[in-house]
Amino acid sequence: xxxxxxxxxxxxxxxxxxxxxxxxxxxxxxxxxxxxxxxxxxxxxxxxxxxxxxxxxxxxxxxxxxxxxxxxxxxxxxxxxxxxxxxxxxxxxxxxxxxxxxxxxxxxxxxxxxxxxxxxxxxxxxxxxxxxxxxxxxxxxxxx
Numbered sequence: 001x002x003x004x005x006x007x008x009x010x011x012x013x014x015x016x017x018x019x020x021x022x023x024x025x026x027x028x029x030x031x032x033x034x035x036x037x038x039x040x041x042x043x044x045x046x047x048x049x050x051x052x053x054x055x056x057x058x059x060x061x062x063x064x065x066x067x068x069x070x071x072x073x074x075x076x077x078x079x080x081x082x083x084x085x086x087x088x089x090x091x092x093x094x095x096x097x098x099x100x101x102x103x104x105x106x107x108x109x110x111x112x113x114x115x116x117x118x119x120x121x122x123x124x125x126x127x128x129x130x131x132x133x134x135x136x137x138x139x140x141x142x143x144x
Contacts, residue, residue, distance in 0.1 A: 006022075009132065012082075022139050024142070034127040061093055
């Protein structure tokens with residue numbers, strides 16, 4: 001994709017999906033929030049509210065591969081989510097390896113708390129930050 005554009009990033013999970021926004025113009029991603037899932041099914045109206053509000057040019061979904069690079073049931077579920085997201089939004093979806101993005105997000109939050117920059121860390125704080133890490137990985141790679 002050429003030109004400047006806006007993207008939404010998603011960290012898919014069976015309980016929650018983290019959402020972030022980023023742009024080629026700034027080259028950075030920012031956490032937005034999370035959307036609950038019920039039995040692995042996203043609350044689609046909430047997902048589509050983000051799409052409607054931000055009007056992105058494309059969507060980025062993280063694929064959680066196993067440490068050996070193989071796919072798991074969660075990888076396949078994330079891919080299905082991305083495909084459904086493309087169908088519902090009419091937007092292109094890019095996939096990116098999000099290996100350990102949630103662990104990285106949790107580590108960053110713990111470090112920020114240790115420095116006194118934030119209070120208690122809740123699980124729902126991790127998902128949007130993980131989504132921003134996924135989107136940042138993608139943004140960093142588009143110049144390659």
